[in-house]
Structures are given as structure tokens and as C-alpha cells.
Amino acid sequence: MDHIIIGGVAGGMSAATRLRRLDEDARITVIERSGHVSFANCGLPYHVGGVIEDRESLLLQTPASLGRRFGLDVRVGTEAVRIDRERRVVVVRELATGAVSELPYDQVLLSPGARPVRPPIPGIERALSLRDIEDTDALVTASAPARTAVIIGGGFIGLELAENLTRRGIAVTVVEAADQVMAPLDPEMVAPVQDHLRANGVALRLGASVTAIGPDSVTLSSGEQLEADLVVAAVGVRPDTRLAEDAGLETGRLGGILVDSRFRTSDPRILAVGDAVEKRDALDGEQVLVPLANTANRQGRMAADVMAGLSAHDRPVLGTAIVGIFGLRVATTGWNEKRLVAAGRPHRVVHTHPSSHATYYPGAEEMSLKLLVDRDTDAILGAQGVGREGVDKRIDVIATAIAGGITASALADLELAYAPQFGSAKDPVNLLGYVAGNLRTGVTRSLQWHELDDALAAGAVLVDVRTAEEHAAGAIPGALLVPVDELRQRLDEIPPGPVVVHCEVGQRGHTAAQVLTHAGREARNLDGGYRTWHAGTSARKLVPVG
Amino acid sequence: MDHIIIGGVAGGMSAATRLRRLDEDARITVIERSGHVSFANCGLPYHVGGVIEDRESLLLQTPASLGRRFGLDVRVGTEAVRIDRERRVVVVRELATGAVSELPYDQVLLSPGARPVRPPIPGIERALSLRDIEDTDALVTASAPARTAVIIGGGFIGLELAENLTRRGIAVTVVEAADQVMAPLDPEMVAPVQDHLRANGVALRLGASVTAIGPDSVTLSSGEQLEADLVVAAVGVRPDTRLAEDAGLETGRLGGILVDSRFRTSDPRILAVGDAVEKRDALDGEQVLVPLANTANRQGRMAADVMAGLSAHDRPVLGTAIVGIFGLRVATTGWNEKRLVAAGRPHRVVHTHPSSHATYYPGAEEMSLKLLVDRDTDAILGAQGVGREGVDKRIDVIATAIAGGITASALADLELAYAPQFGSAKDPVNLLGYVAGNLRTGVTRSLQWHELDDALAAGAVLVDVRTAEEHAAGAIPGALLVPVDELRQRLDEIPPGPVVVHCEVGQRGHTAAQVLTHAGREARNLDGGYRTWHAGTSARKLVPVG
Numbered sequence A, B: 001m002d003h004i005i006i007g008g009v010a011g012g013m014s015a016a017t018r019l020r021r022l023d024e025d026a027r028i029t030v031i032e033r034s035g036h037v038s039f040a041n042c043g044l045p046y047h048v049g050g051v052i053e054d055r056e057s058l059l060l061q062t063p064a065s066l067g068r069r070f071g072l073d074v075r076v077g078t079e080a081v082r083i084d085r086e087r088r089v090v091v092v093r094e095l096a097t098g099a100v101s102e103l104p105y106d107q108v109l110l111s112p113g114a115r116p117v118r119p120p121i122p123g124i125e126r127a128l129s130l131r132d133i134e135d136t137d138a139l140v141t142a143s144a145p146a147r148t149a150v151i152i153g154g155g156f157i158g159l160e161l162a163e164n165l166t167r168r169g170i171a172v173t174v175v176e177a178a179d180q181v182m183a184p185l186d187p188e189m190v191a192p193v194q195d196h197l198r199a200n201g202v203a204l205r206l207g208a209s210v211t212a213i214g215p216d217s218v219t220l221s222s223g224e225q226l227e228a229d230l231v232v233a234a235v236g237v238r239p240d241t242r243l244a245e246d247a248g249l250e251t252g253r254l255g256g257i258l259v260d261s262r263f264r265t266s267d268p269r270i271l272a273v274g275d276a277v278e279k280r281d282a283l284d285g286e287q288v289l290v291p292l293a294n295t296a297n298r299q300g301r302m303a304a305d306v307m308a309g310l311s312a313h314d315r316p317v318l319g320t321a322i323v324g325i326f327g328l329r330v331a332t333t334g335w336n337e338k339r340l341v342a343a344g345r346p347h348r349v350v351h352t353h354p355s356s357h358a359t360y361y362p363g364a365e366e367m368s369l370k371l372l373v374d375r376d377t378d379a380i381l382g383a384q385g386v387g388r389e390g391v392d393k394r395i396d397v398i399a400t401a402i403a404g405g406i407t408a409s410a411l412a413d414l415e416l417a418y419a420p421q422f423g424s425a426k427d428p429v430n431l432l433g434y435v436a437g438n439l440r441t442g443v444t445r446s447l448q449w450h451e452l453d454d455a456l457a458a459g460a461v462l463v464d465v466r467t468a469e470e471h472a473a474g475a476i477p478g479a480l481l482v483p484v485d486e487l488r489q490r491l492d493e494i495p496p497g498p499v500v501v502h503c504e505v506g507q508r509g510h511t512a513a514q515v516l517t518h519a520g521r522e523a524r525n526l527d528g529g530y531r532t533w534h535a536g537t538s539a540r541k542l543v544p545v546g
Ligand SMILES: Cc1cc2nc3c(=O)[nH]c(=O)nc-3n(C[C@H](O)[C@H](O)[C@H](O)COP(=O)(O)OP(=O)(O)OC[C@H]3O[C@@H](n4cnc5c(N)ncnc54)[C@H](O)[C@@H]3O)c2cc1C
Pocket: A006, A007, A008, A009, A010, A011, A012, A031, A032, A033, A034, A041, A042, A043, A044, A045, A078, A079, A080, A081, A111, A112, A113, A114, A130, A131, A132, A157, A240, A243, A273, A274, A275, A276, A291, A292, A293, A294, A296, A297, A322, B418, B419, B420
């Protein structure tokens, strides 16, 4: 059997090595356009920043090492230029020599990845992008003399680069067309991330776009000129479907290659995986693009199983992701609220601000969690976490819970490893389950930060149940201060009508809401407390520039 | 309604606060024998070691604060001495005054916890135990002048104390009757933990027992005398069932109070939770004792739901647990191999030694994981992890997977948050799924460390596929060195007969086993490689003392 694998990094090389382990006799050829295979894309920004000093450590394997260990014929600097499906050959060109040759195949696997989007801005030629080792080398070289940089795009890669260029002493501005960075997060979750970026010296221009790139500056839609020795375009990636389209393979409406659950394209001899393909969403079964390494590697390995004739079926994707930003960990899984709202999917929202581990043990750090829950089924629809230690753990646990069909309320029952250095007897994940369960059973009613204005306009009374000190340090306009510990004695001070209570994070508010409800009042607890309200309103107050 | 809660810490106080939130009108009285409620038992060892400097931070609440916030009548220094079920009163005695009174009840919740076992050794009066604040104060006082300490028992609390007394400059010896510390771990997993304890100055006496405690020493079964300014008994805990038994409530064969899935004892007006009760095991439904805080808190909260008339049902327990030992994280969930073997339950075993995060990103640390899998259903039966960063995360993810009914092979498909600082594109949990899947489908066959001797005796050839350098640094006696990258060329050097291959951790061995299998050889991969074999055999070599 002749197997040709196009693209020799995450999906492609995972497929090649697995395929070899399943079939010692097959001829397996890997065609890679760039000068390297099997490199650590995800580490590239950190080499730019000098965190990963040794460039070689990004090159996990070489054609030679893969030949020795796996008997693979790996050809770098070689482009697959055409798939001739009639004659079952892949036409390849050696880039150095221009030599063209034909490789016959029984099966082809496409893992060509995605290409950085290059927005059509005058002067865009000067903007660098980051996808491979060559890009990295170019960025390292260009950033050495640079004092200022503009990064177009505030997504994962844009922000990783913002951190890493800052690390090199460069003054960085991130220009983002949306009114927030990190689109997978909801606004109230992203607000502290933006504050943190600014606190670390990164300037943000939100709701702004670059209209022109000059030789040492960029111009924004607002007219503002920004100095820019270096310009990076990081506005996302687009599936690389050139080969597939030329070969007449079907692509989807999102621009990715269409495959079935066994990774077969419209030609069953040609499979495709990774960033280049459209996936099925775990929540609604619709097509989605999820350009992430976990998925690319998994699909590559599974496609090898298919190619070797084993039974294997793809799973729909949740899109669990994380990024480190100047020490903050920002992680998500599943859908965010924006998407649920847009899809009209009835949902409940829970915000908490728990500690990474028991507060009585030194070093505990606060994190913010958000859980999205199906209003009808109690299914978990998504989660977001921002903080430091332990954020990745909680999002991974929730992603696993989603995969296992554990409902939001049942998070309360998870037995998670507890000692005071590592968690809490009631882990943050358990607490999310408590709160979700209280909403589901109607023990509590809550109000979201963005619903407060309407509630107050409709005549609700807002009661701050924190201490006088906390109130003095920052309060929601119009809130009446009645500390929770005095609430039972001071019930008659609260004017008639529906009541919204709030505390700092939602926990005391919950107890206060119970007291009020039992006293016959219509009470709701401001979800996530002052903390979430403050983050949400500060995000909303950002006036888009341009 | 009059609710009396006996025991005011994890289970009891979680019940009391929840019950108040559900029922503002109930009279809720909490009776606590010790001088404190709602304290952080799990932090006590760290106060002894000075990590948690401030004793007050262990006292999460006081009777006064609980009165203010939750309208609870909390009585410390008060013992419940008898439950008169006929007359529905709890008889309580104020310890300071000896005053006895009766409290009528509609419902009682017992959360009296467990008591440290005091082995019947001559001189045991001198041994301290650690359960509450009073014990902690005594231990702090006694350890101040001490230079040497003997801890009887190498379980979680014994080892936490070993670390914390060492921190105070005391020379610690742990005496453990079993041939290993940390019973929940299998021997090959515990070996590095024992090495680490020794490397940090803790002396271990395994398979040894204390026969007498003298005024400044202890005597072991071997006759050895150990200096001991301080002696601590940490040989486990026993459910505190005195009250329950006196009241004629049913207890089980493990010595815990028997309750149904709604925490009702044999008297439906009396509920019980926490360390004092027997639980149902998540894997076989049998009764078990799991004296852990997560479970006690969860049960307490749930029992309040039952008391308030809500629908609530207990879940069976996995017993997920973790302990930090001089920087090592040691975590477990579900059953270990010893227990599976004892129960005759057919299972498969997987050992891996992955990195906490991508190796190309600085600071990655190796961990050891062990997964236990049902041979028939592919269900996950248990897992163990030893390492540093990220061990708790992986065990929590696996515990969640078990709860969600995710099979071992399906761990391969979990989408876990990946960026190079936090994990790998193929997360350690995914890799466990890969290996388990390979065993399930028969792609690979493996051999366990303790099966090697028999396999070799039966004529198998052992091939070390590591590099010459690795082989020189430590090898399994009799192994033939053929590095994996030369294997295809040197197949005929391998003598006939079945082959066992091994590498350092199992990964290259897997590829080598595939090469051999395809070459028509009967090949098995030594699970976990040299690393697991070495740990296992070193654990086995420990000659029990006494
Ligand atoms: C800077 C950066 C940081 C990232 N960080 C993360 C992260 O932290 N976490 C995460 O989950 N994901 C991250 N990703 C995404 C992750 O790297 C990708 O999802 C993954 O590499 C996709 O795998 P793939 O095999 O589909 O494509 P790729 O890994 O991109 O491999 C495709 C290869 O195919 C080659 N190719 C394309 N067409 C041809 C052709 N016609 N002939 C020959 N060769 C061809 C390309 O040269 C390319 O090398 C990051 C990506 C980048 C660029």
C-alpha cells in the first residue's frame, strides 16, 4: 500500500507514526512544504520571546529521525502541487530545485493545516505572520532591532505574541476590530484579562481596525497613527484547502474540507484532518472550525486507524482551549454566552470567584469561573476560567464532565482530590454544581450583571450585603448597605418591592437572598456579585474607538 | 422544627448552614465537644510545621459568627452524651461545668467524625494524635523542644506530619507495619515516594511495629530502639459510633454507622454523615469507609436537603485523595491493583511517565501515572499519580471520567486545555487512553513489571530498545541492547522465542513491539518501561524489618 501524507506536523505526523505502528509494510511518504516537520507550532511565540531559548527544542523530530524510527519517507521543502485523482498520483515539487515528480497512492491523507489570514490592508506585505519555523526565524530577526510593534488581532496567538514581544523590551499595541480581545470569552470574563494586559504595558485599541501600514507606522480607522517598527498580522487562520479544491473535493460553508466521521473527503481514497477540515460541534452537531492541536493530533492518529482498516470514528468537538497571558491563565470549553444568545438557546449562567486552594493555606489565588447550563436539561454547555493556579484543572474537569454527560448540578458530587495545597473540600467545580443546582431546583433566583439596570428601572431595590468597608471601597450606585450578618434584624429597613442582593462574589448574597425569600420578599442574588458586575460594566463602558 | 446537629466541623457544619438557607424558621442547634467548630482539620499538620503560621486562620468560623450569619445555636465544649429516642431528646453535658441538660428534637444529624486509633502498646499514653485544634496545640507545644520523633503509621496524616515535623528541625522516623507507606498506592507507585521521603531526611521502618513506648524512645518488633522525644500515633481512624451504638442504631461490619441513600440511620429521625458512616463503593456497591473531607462536606449538605424535605440521594464513593509530601504530589482515585487482585476482578494495567507539560517549554516535570481498567468493559477502575505539577489535574480528570462513565479507551478523545505551559497536545490523560485502547483492541500486548521474571524463566528474550547510554546507566539483568532505531536492521540478532521489549517509559517499547509483531515475533512491551520495573523491583526488594 502506498500512503501519502500531505503536511508533516501535528495531524500529518501523528497519522504517519501511528500508521507505521499499525502497518509495517506500507510505504508511507510525508510531504511537507516548509523546511521542517513535526515542529512545535504552539511553542513558536515563546521562542520569539526567548522563553524557549533553544530553537532546536522546537523541532521534535527530523526527517532523518523519523526515517530511522518509523521507516517514513519524509520530504521537507517539498510541495504537493496537485492530486490527480484519475491517475491516483500526487504531483510534488521540490522547492529548492523546482523538480516535479509524481507519487502514486492508494490513500492520501491531507493535513495541510491553516494559513494565517492576511487582511487586505495597504502595506500588508510588511506585516509578519506566525505559523511555522521560517515565520519564527523572520520574527526573531525583525524583532531584534524593533522598539515598537503593532499586532493586528487580539486572539490567542496575537496575545501570546504581545507577551513575548513585550518580554523582548518592545512596546506593543494590539489592535482588535471587536470590542474585546479573546473572542471565545464573554465580555465580563475578558475585562480582567484586558486590565492585566494593560498593566503589563500592552496598549489595546479595541473596536479599531488598521487601515494602512506604512514603513514605520500603522494608521487606524480612527485616524490615529501608531509607531510600528514591527507589524504582525494575527487575525486568525483559514483552512488551507487549495489542494483539496483543485482536486475537486467538497468544502463546506466555513471554508474547510468536508469529511465524514471517518475523515473521508468526497473521494474515499483521500482523507483529511486537522485545521484544514470542518468538524462537528459537540453541542449542536453543526459544522465548526476548531484549529487546535489536541484535535489535529487526535484526528491524525484516528485517520491512521481508518487508513489501516481499523474501526475508528471521530468525535464532535468542544474546542477546549487555554492561553497564558503574563501569568494569567485563560481557558474555555464549549460555548460562550454570546453564542448561546445568538443561537437562541435557553440557558442559565453561573459566575463564581473561588480560590485556587483552601484560603487558610498560603498562596491561594482567586479565579473567576463562568458556567453555562442548558435551562431545560441541566446539561453543561460551556465554561470559562480566568485566574492563575488551577484554572486549567477546573476547565479540564468541566470539559471531561461535558464529555461524560455529567449535568451541571451533578458537578456538586464530583470527588476531586483535596488537600489544602491543591483545592478545597468543596472544590470550585463542586461549588459551580451547588449554585447550578440551586437555580435548577428554584432554591435560589439570580440576576445577571447585565440585567441589573433593567431590574432597577423596574423598581427593584438593590441591597449590598457586604461589610461597610467593602462597600466603601467600591459600590454599585444606589445600593443600600445592609451587611448580611445584620440582615435579619434590619429587614424592615428594606423598602417594599422586589429586592436584588449582592455581595462581593455571590456567596453571601446567596445566604442573604434566602433570608429575604423566607421573609416573604421577592429576592434575587446578583450572580458573581460586585466582582462580576464590575467586570461586566467596565467591559461595556469601553467606548469603541473608530 | 427542632434540629440537633452533633459534631460541628465538616459534615455537621455544612449541614447546619445549608439547613438554615433552606429553612429560616427551624431551630438549629449544633453540639460540639471540642472547643472549636468549623475548623480546618486538613490544615492542622501545616500549622504544626509552621506553614500556616496563624492559628486563627484554621478557625474558619466561630460560634458567634455562625450565630450572626446563620442564626445557629452553636455550643462548643459541649458533649452529646446520649440520645433518648423514646423521649426524643439529646442529653448534653457542658464540659467546663459538668451541667447536663436535655434538648428535644424532631430530627438529629450525627456527624461525629472518627477518632484516631490508639494501638494497645505499652506506653501509648505518651503518644500524641492529631484530630482537632486541641491536639494541634498539644503537638505544637510538644514539638518545640523535641529533637527526635517517631511517627507510628505511614498514611496520609503520618506522612504530612513527617514533613511538618522535619520542617521544624526534628529528626523523624516513620514506623509502618505494612511493607510500604501510603496503603492506597500500589508498591511500584509508592517506591519513588519512599525514596523521596528518605532523601528529605525521613527514616522509614517498614514491616515494623512498635512494641513499647518508653519515656524517650520506642522499641520496635525487631528489637531496634529508636530515640523519640516525641511519639505520634497516626495509624488511621475509626468511626466514632459511641452515641449511635448507645442509642441502639445499627452499625456495619466495618464499624461505621449504617445509613440509607438518604442518610437515615435505622431510626428515620436520626441521620448520619461523614467519617462516622459507612459509604457505598462506586465500583462494587459494597460498604466502605472513606474518611475524607470532600465526602463529609457533600454528605452534610445533602443531609440538610433531606432534613428540609428536598429530594436528595447520596452517591457512591470513589475515594479520590491527594497528599503533598515534600513537594511531591501523590494522588489516587478508585481502586488500586492490590484491591482488584484481592477481589479477583479481571483488569488491565497501564503505567506511563509523561511530562507535566510540553517538554520543549521550560519547567516540565515528569510524573508517573497508573491506570486500572476493567478487562471486560473497558471501564476505568482506578488511577494513581505521583509527581509534581499537574498530577492533581490528571487524577481529577480521571475521577471525573469515572463519574461520567467514560471508558479507558475514550480518554484518548478528551479535549483538554492545551498550551505548552499547561499540558501537551496529547495530554497525559489522552496517552493513557491510547495505551488502554491498544491493549483493548489487541494492537499491543504488554507485560507488567512483576510478570517479567516468570516470562524470562519461561524462555522469553528481553530486549532493551533504549540507547547505549541509557542502557549503561542502568539496565535489567539479561537484557539484550538493540536500540529501537536499529531494530529493523538487526532483527536477526534477536534469539528465537517470545520477546519482551522495554525502553525507559514504555513509549519506544510500544513502537518496537509493533515492529517485532509485524516481523512475526511474539512480542510484548514491558509496561511503564525500565522506570516502572525499577520502582517495582526496588519496592519488592525491601526486606521487611521485624
Ligand atoms: C503560533 C501558534 C501557536 C499555537 N498555539 C496553540 C496552542 O497553544 N494550543 C493549541 O491547541 N493549538 C495551538 N496552535 C494550533 C496548532 O498548532 C494547530 O491546530 C495544529 O498544528 C494543526 O495541525 P495540522 O496538522 O492541521 O496543521 P499544521 O500543524 O499547521 O501542519 C500543516 C503542514 O502542512 C504543510 N502543507 C500545507 N499544504 C501543503 C502542501 N500542499 N504540500 C506540502 N505541505 C503542505 C504546511 O507547511 C504545514 O507545515 C498554535 C498554532 C500556531 C501557529
